[in-house]
Amino acid sequence: MNWARLQAIDRRWIFLVVFIVTAWPLLRPVGLPIVVGPPTQKAFDRIAAIPDGSVVLVAWDFDPGSQAELLPAAEAILHHLFRKDVRMVVMTLWPGAPTLAENTLDRVSAEYGKAYGTDWVNLGYKPGLDVVVKAMGDDLHDAFPTDMRGAAIGSLPLTANIHEYDDFDLVIDLAAGNSVEVFVQQAVERNDADLVVAVTGVMIADFYPYLEAGQIQGLVGALKGAAEYEQLIDMRAIQGGQAGVATTAMDSQSFAHLAILLFIVLGNLGYFLAGRPGEQSRLKALRDDE
Amino acid sequence: MSQRGPLTVAFVVGSLMIADYFIEWAPLNGLSAWIQKWYIIIAAFALVIGVLSLVRLHAGKIRDRREGWPFSWITFAGLAAMLATGFFPVADGTGEGATLLWGPNSPANKWIYDNVQVPLGATMFSLLAFFIASAAYRAFRARSLEATMLLVAAALVMLGQVPVGAAMWEQFPTVSQWLLDIGNLAAKRAILIGVGLGMASTALKIIFGIERTYLGGGE
Numbered sequence: 049m050n051w052a053r054l055q056a057i058d059r060r061w062i063f064l065v066v067f068i069v070t071a072w073p074l075l076r077p078v079g080l081p082i083v084v085g086p087p088t089q090k091a092f093d094r095i096a097a098i099p100d101g102s103v104v105l106v107a108w109d110f111d112p113g114s115q116a117e118l119l120p121a122a123e124a125i126l127h128h129l130f131r132k133d134v135r136m137v138v139m140t141l142w143p144g145a146p147t148l149a150e151n152t153l154d155r156v157s158a159e160y161g162k163a164y165g166t167d168w169v170n171l172g173y174k175p176g177l178d179v180v181v182k183a184m185g186d187d188l189h190d191a192f193p194t195d196m197r198g199a200a201i202g203s204l205p206l207t208a209n210i211h212e213y214d215d216f217d218l219v220i221d222l223a224a225g226n227s228v229e230v231f232v233q234q235a236v237e238r239n240d241a242d243l244v245v246a247v248t249g250v251m252i253a254d255f256y257p258y259l260e261a262g263q264i265q266g267l268v269g270a271l272k273g274a275a276e277y278e279q280l281i282d283m284r285a286i287q288g289g290q291a292g293v294a295t296t297a298m299d300s301q302s303f304a305h306l307a308i309l310l311f312i313v314l315g316n317l318g319y320f321l322a323g324r325p326g327e328q329s330r331l332k333a334l335r336d337d338e
Numbered sequence: 339m340s341q342r343g344p345l346t347v348a349f350v351v352g353s354l355m356i357a358d359y360f361i362e363w364a365p366l367n368g369l370s371a372w373i374q375k376w377y378i379i380i381a382a383f384a385l386v387i388g389v390l391s392l393v394r395l396h397a398g399k400i401r402d403r404r405e406g407w408p409f410s411w412i413t414f415a416g417l418a419a420m421l422a423t424g425f426f427p428v429a430d431g432t433g434e435g436a437t438l439l440w441g442p443n444s445p446a447n448k449w450i451y452d453n454v455q456v457p458l459g460a461t462m463f464s465l466l467a468f469f470i471a472s473a474a475y476r477a478f479r480a481r482s483l484e485a486t487m488l489l490v491a492a493a494l495v496m497l498g499q500v501p502v503g504a505a506m507w508e509q510f511p512t513v514s515q516w517l518l519d520i521g522n523l524a525a526k527r528a529i530l531i532g533v534g535l536g537m538a539s540t541a542l543k544i545i546f547g548i549e550r551t552y553l554g555g556g557e
Contacts, residue, residue, distance in 0.1 A: 059472040066471045080501035083511050112459030143385070144459070147451045150443065175381035179374045186371055191378075197443070198427075256523040257530055272499050302502035304467065309493055311475035316489075319479050334476055 051322035054314070056333040062311065069307045073299035080302055082295065087252075087259060088276040091244045091266025094218065095128055102217040103135045103210060105184075107227060111144030114224035114248055119148075120294035121246040121274035122222045123156060128281045130160040130167075135206055137216070139171040139192060141180060141227050146172045146196050165204045172196030177227070181234040185213050185241075213239040218265075221245045228255060232263050246273065271297055345547040352545035389417070416454075423447040491517055 098104065106125075110118045129136060138149050150170050157168055164170075171192040174180045183191035188211050194200055201207040213219070219241045221231050228245050235241040242265050247255060249270035258264040268277055274294035283292035319330070351373060358370035396410035427441030438444045480486040497503030498514020543549035 057475075059476075062472045062475055063468045066468050070467070080505055082501050083504045085511065085515060112456040113463040115456070116460055116464060144455070147443065147448060148456070151448075151452065174378060175385060176374075176378040177381075179377045179381075183371070183374060183378070190371075190375070253518060253522045254526060256518055257527040260519075260523055298501050302500040304471075305496045305500045306502060308471050308474045309496060311471055312478045312489065312493070315475045315478060316480050330476060337472070337476070 051318040055318045055322055055330040059333075059337055065307055066304060069303040070300045073303055074296065077291075077296065078299045078302075080299055082275050082279050082298060084276040084279060085269075085273075087267035087269060088273045088280070089266075090259070091246075091268050091273075092128075092277060092280045094242065094244050094265040095125065095220075096132075098129075098132060098134050098217050100133045101135070103137060103206070103215065104129065104218045104220060105213075105216045106136050106138045107219065107221040107223070107231065108138055108140040108145050108149040109142050109227040110148075110222055110224035110248075111142050112148060113144075115148065117248045117270045117274075118222055118224060118246060119152065120271060120292060120297075121268045121277060122152060124274055124277040124281055124283060124292065124294070125220060125222075125246065125268070126153065126156045127159075127283070127286055128277075130157060130162055131281075131286075134217075135166075136168040137171065137188075137207060137210060138168065139184075140173050141175075141177055141230075142225065143173050143175070146170065150196065165199075166206055169201065169204055169206050170196045171201065171207075178230045178234055181227075181230050182238070185235060185239040187211050188215075213241040216241065219243045223247050223251070228258070228264075232258055236263050244268075271301060341550065341553055344553055345550070349545055349547060352541070356545075393417070419450055420447065423450060491521070 108122070110122075126136075136153075138153065140146055140149060153168055153170060157164070162168060172195065174192060176183075180191055188207070189201060192201060195204065195207075201210075209215070213235055219231060219235055221228055221243060223245055224247070228243075228247065228251075231241075231243055231245075236243050243263070244266040245255065245264055246268035247270070249272075252267065252269035252273075255264060255267055259267050268274060271294050275292070275298045278292035278295050283295065284290065354366070354370055354373065358367055361367075392413070396413050398404075399407045399410045423440055423444060424442050424447035427444075428439045429441075430437050430439055440446065478489060478492075480489050494510070495514045495517055497506065498510040498512075498517075503510035503514070540549060544552065
């Protein structure tokens with residue numbers, strides 16, 4: 049095998065392999081078993097402990113760019129909450145998020161016969177990040193005088209008597225950015241709120257200190273965490289025998305991970321076996337890629 | 339002289355915010371809350387400035403015919419479409435039975451969001467998978483002991499975080515979780531503490547006027 053030449057292989061071949069290993073399991077599902085990890089189990093247990101009929105705050109802090117990773121987790125959590133008759137106040141710190149939240153909540157709430165204004169409210173977007181999160185702790189009605197549809201939140205049955213974090217049993221942050229730290233600082237530390245988060249894959253490792261310290265009660269990590277959560281809430285039963293989106297995608301993610309590991313092994317084999325010519329080919333290919 | 343005003347404002351407001359955190363006194367806490375409401379209003383204006391800056395940038399590209407200038411017209415078209423359909427609420431009547439024709443959450447605005455912004459946003463993010471695979475092949479090399487340890491740890495976590503890892507060896511998830519719970523946690527905690535101390539130090543330097551780069555034009 050010409051390892052030196054392999055070091056400079058056109059990256060479109062790599063793209064093709066990734067496309068095939070990702071797309072094939074969607075057409076021919078394998079159904080690999082999913083093992084639930086402790087962070088997701090903690091998130092599930094904390095949400096399961098919410099008394100039926102309570103009110104939670106859902107911070108919808110992701111937009112369409114992150115929906116592939118976070119929307120399955122968001123839907124699984126919404127199913128769990130609606131099944132327990134838990135009512136939701138939804139808000140967001142991301143400008144691209146309110147409509148995504150509205151669309152998803154419209155769809156999922158309809159499956160449970162939940163009504164807007166009584167069972168859930170979307171307060172929409174407010175700029176200011178940590179100032180907004182702190183202001184919600186002072187008085188929610190000051191931070192969000194109206195909901196996303198323009199109605200005064202004092203006129204809505206759900207939010208009329210909700211004023212601060214003590215009125216929520218739990219805060220759930222669905223985060224693709226730095227909102228988790230903000231909620232830990234302002235809601236957890238200043239207002240003793242309980243916090244469960246769902247985050248993207250690149251962020252999971254960042255929040256283990258908070259999980260260990262008890263500042264976060266649970267962590268649903270990316271698509272794998274969503275698949276674990278779907279298993280815990282028995283999404284198949286909810287969807288009439290059909291597996292959840294995250295569970296279905298786990299086969300693709302599994303084979304994509306194997307493909308990337310194979311690429312790393314091949315790349316390193318070529319590095320050690322091809323010697324200097326191989327390294328020169330690799331560096332040239334890197335420059336050409338740019 | 340021209341810097342004295344902003345430095346004084348930074349000192350007064352910064353000191354007020356610190357005092358608000360530690361002191362429970364209604365007049366102080368009320369003043370702090372009032373200032374933070376103004377922060378939210380100013381942050382909203384920052385969005386407007388962002389849009390104006392975008393318009394200025396792309397208008398310059400079109401005027402000067404810089405590389406990629408036709409795409410600036412597409413940018414303007416998207417901006418105009420979302421503004422036209424979503425800025426001013428217009429209904430076909432008043433009261434509860436009225437249908438929203440234009441404005442935020444109007445059918446036209448939602449259609450553009452659902453059929454253009456959502457798929458485009460998801461597509462842009464999904465490109466990462468291909469470039470990560472390419473980067474893994476081209477750049478991840480066990481050149482040193484540390485790099486080798488990093489690669490081995492990355493491989494173990496990657497296998498432990500997907501079902502195929504558990505199917506290959508039932509201990510992969512356990513090993514992966516141990517790496518995240520122990521090694522990763524220790525390193526992240528150290529970084530968090532360091533960053534926190536750095537942020538506190540920088541904040542104090544800004545409040546006391548030692549750090550002035552936010553004023554522009556150097557110290």
